[in-house]
Structures are given as structure tokens and as C-alpha cells.
């Protein structure tokens with residue numbers, strides 16, 4: 001049984017109180033490792049280490065910081081197979097996806113921000129003959145990064161990379177449901193020569209370590225990705241503490257399919273958008289609106305393809321659909337499938353738990369599920385299910401499609417499938433979301449702003465937005481006239 005350790009001041013440590021929780025492999029349902037359930041004592045030790053390390057790190061040149069981070073990215077690449085296997089075991093996602101998406105992006109995130117910091121510049125505002133203002137952008141100091149279980153190392157690195165690149169010291173908390181790759185990553189940080197205390201990783205639950213991290217007075221900024229309810233809780237407990245907050249929260253993303261789309265390409269990608277990572281990507285398109293003239297044809301082709309998705313052991317290379325992350329999450333997803341039927345929906349394909357033979361017989365597998373016949377305002381279409389469940393609905397006009405798309409409290413991502421240029425731009429302008437993909441899905445350029453509106457979050461990550469978040473602007477006004 002592997003015992004996960006915290007990473008504090010460059011060392012791999014047991015938690016002070018000696019408390020551990022079980023880490024379950026979703027594909028087998030078996031406990032396979034133990035995770036520290038850290039508390040305030042561990043946090044205090046990490047804060048002291050981070051404070052001590054931060055000044056030196058901030059005074060290290062951008063080039064030197066970038067070189068260390070690029071070395072770390074190279075070490076991730078060199079260990080990609082090991083990390084992908086660990087991610088597939090820990091999360092239940094197919095190993096091929098883990099390698100091509102999660103681990104690929106983990107090193108890309110680090111390399112991207114390492115390079116970005118060497119190109120980061122600040123503004124100056126000349127007041128003609130009187131004075132010049134220039135903006136200094138200094139690191140904040142000690143910052144906190146909290147990440148979820150769905151893309152464990154991918155989102156963990158997405159947060160810590162800009163924080164570290166811009167000279168902050170970081171205390172990071174990965175999800176207690178998928179802690180393994182962050183633990184393995186801490187060993188790679190040692191190998192890369194990251195100075196002690198610059199990054200500290202504390203494992204444990206939200207109540208035991210997440211909450212204390214958000215309210216610690218010396219932690220001046222929190223970058224959080226997770227559920228909307230947790231984001232609201234963090235906002236509440238930090239109110240009046242004047243911390244910078246970046247909140248990347250839940251979604252209930254619409255997919256708009258117009259009759260003039262490239263039919264085959266659209267079917268392929270709408271299936272991918274709905275079911276990648278077992279539907280457990282915050283950007284997955286779970287409400288699919290189809291223009292009425294192609295509704296029946298699209299439905300048929302869509303279902304045919306969904307039925308062909310290969311469910312299996314995440315560790316097999318040809319598996320396309322692995323296990324859901326936990327028993328509790330599987331039960332939540334199954335309860336929504338039941339609710340959808342109570343609300344008048346018809347399950348067109350899927351709808352059931354899957355029992356595999358052999359190693360995975362006790363795993364948390366659920367069939368890719370497509371439901372039709374629901375109204376837009378029912379709970380199934382309003383609440384985030386975050387699993388392999390999507391609904392399909394017809395629409396008649398562009399305005400109706402926009403209204404349906406905007407008809408939830410969320411506003412994270414969306415995708416629009418059409419060959420009509422004017423319509424594409426108009427719909428993109430009208431959709432209430434932080435991200436609109438036209439004729440594509442999950443095509444990511446790391447320089448672009450990333451985040452949501454409404455209950456999907458506050459603030460933007462990515463590119464300069466992230467570097468701005470992790471720095472404080474100071475205006476210096478020099479009068480010379």
C-alpha cells in the first residue's frame with residue numbers, strides 16, 4: 001500500500017497528526033493507497049517555509065525561474081508513461097486519454113508559463129510634458145491553489161505554473177479523491193531542483209485543510225477550481241479578508257447544432273464533447289440542441305456512435321470510457337438518470353451501471369447515456385451532473401437556440417456547429433459563457449482567457465490573465481515637467 005506524503009520545504013513529510021484517509025482505485029473499488037489528512041499544523045509549517053522561500057524566489061531572475069520550470073516540464077515528459085498510468089489508476093480515466101491529454105498538458109502548462117514570464121511586461125502611461133506613470137507588477141507573496149479531481153495533474157499544474165513563474169511561493173492542495181500524481185510530481189520537483197519551500201503540497205479533505213488554507217491570513221490569493229457550492233463557501237469565509245480570488249466553477253454547457261453544419265464532423269465531435277473523460281470535464285457539452293430539420297437524422301447518427309464507445313479497464317490502451325471517479329459520484333450520476341425519467345425523459349441509449357468481468361468487477365462504471373423529451377427548465381437540464389449523461393432537444397430558430405443555451409445559472413463553455421459565418425459570430429456574441437467554440441471543442445490555446453460567467457466563476461485564467469492575477473500592480477508616477 002503506497003503512503004502518500006506532503007511536500008513541505010522540499011521534503012516529503014508525514015502529516016503532523018498522523019491522520020490518513022483511504023485512496024480508492026475507481027476501476028476496482030479497492031483502497032490502494034493512504035493520503036495524509038493534513039490540518040492547521042501542517043499548514044503553519046508550509047506557510048513558514050513558503051514565506052521564507054518567497055523573497056529569494058522572487059529575486060531570482062525570470063530566466064533562472066523559467067529554466068528551473070522548463071527542467072521540471074522536461075522531467076514530466078520523461079516520466080509521462082509512469083504519470084499516465086498513475087492518473088488512470090487514481091482517477092479511472094482511460095490511460096490513452098491520461099497520456100495524450102492530462103500529462104501532455106501538465107508539462108505544456110509549466111513550459112508555457114515558464115516562457116510567458118520571460119515575455120511579461122507592464123504598462124507605462126505618459127502624461128505628455130508633465131510626468132510618466134509606469135506599472136510595476138510584483139509577486140503577491142504566498143498564494144494558495146486548490147484543484148479538483150477530474151483533470152488532476154492537468155489542473156494542478158495549470159494553477160501552480162503561473163503562480164511560480166511570477167515569483168510567488170505556493171501552497172497547493174490537490175483533490176483528496178485523486179492525490180497520486182501531485183504526490184509523484186512533488187518528487188519530480190525535488191529532481192528538477194526547485195528551491196525548498198517555493199512549492200508546498202498539502203493533502204487532505206476540504207474541511208481539514210482546504211478551509212484553513214483559504215482563511216490563513218498570510219495567504220493573500222486563492223486560485224480555486226471546483227464546484228460552485230465550494231466556490232460560494234470560499235467567497236463567504238474569505239469575505240472581509242481582502243484576498244484576491246480566482247474561482248473556476250461548475251458548468252452545464254450547451255452544444256448548438258445547426259442544420260447547415262458539417263454533419264459527420266459534428267456528430268464525431270459532439271460525441272467527444274459529451275463523453276470525454278466519462279463526461280467529467282467542466283467543459284463537456286451536456287445539453288445538446290439540434291435544429292429541427294436534422295433532429296432525427298442527427299439523433300440516429302449520434303446514438304449509433306455513442307453505442308460504439310468502448311467501456312473498459314482504464315489501463316487497457318483501447319478503452320475509451322473508464323470508471324467514474326468514486327462510488328458516491330457514480331451514485332449521484334445514476335440518481336440523475338432516474339430523475340430524468342421521473343421528469344418525463346426517455347433514455348435513448350445507456351442509463352445503467354456496467355459490471356465488467358475480472359479485475360474491474362467492482363468498479364464504478366456507467367454507460368454513456370443520452371436522454372430526450374425533457375424541458376429546458378427541469379432539474380436534469382439545470383443542474384450539473386458531471387458524468388456521462390447528456391440530453392438532446394430540438395429548436396427552430398437562432399433566437400430560440402440562444403435562449404435555450406442561456407437558460408441556466410451557469411456560463412462556462414459552449415460549442416456552436418454551423419457553416420453560416422454571420423450566424424456563428426452572432427450566436428457567439430449572444431451566448432452567456434466565458435468560452436465559445438465554433439466548429440470545434442476543447443481546442444485550447446493557452447494564451448487565451450479561460451473562465452466562466454454567472455455561477456461558473458469569477459476571474460480568468462490563462463496567458464497574461466493568470467500572470468496578472470498572481471501579481472500586484474503598483475503605479476509609480478514620476479513628475480519631470
Ligand code: NAD
Pocket residue numbers: 146147148149150151155173174175176204205206207209210211214225226227228230231233234248249250251281282384386412452456457
Ligand atoms: P469540489 O468543489 O468538491 O472540490 C474541489 C477542491 O476543493 C478539492 O480539492 C476539495 O478538497 C476542495 N475543497 C472542498 N471543500 C473546500 C472548502 N470548504 N474550502 C476549500 N477547499 C475545499 O469539486 P470537485 O468535486 O473536486 O470537482 C468537480 C467540480 O469542479 C465540478 O463542479 C466541475 O465543473 C468543476 N470544475 C471546474 C473547472 C473550471 O475550469 N471551471 C474545471 C474542472 C472542474
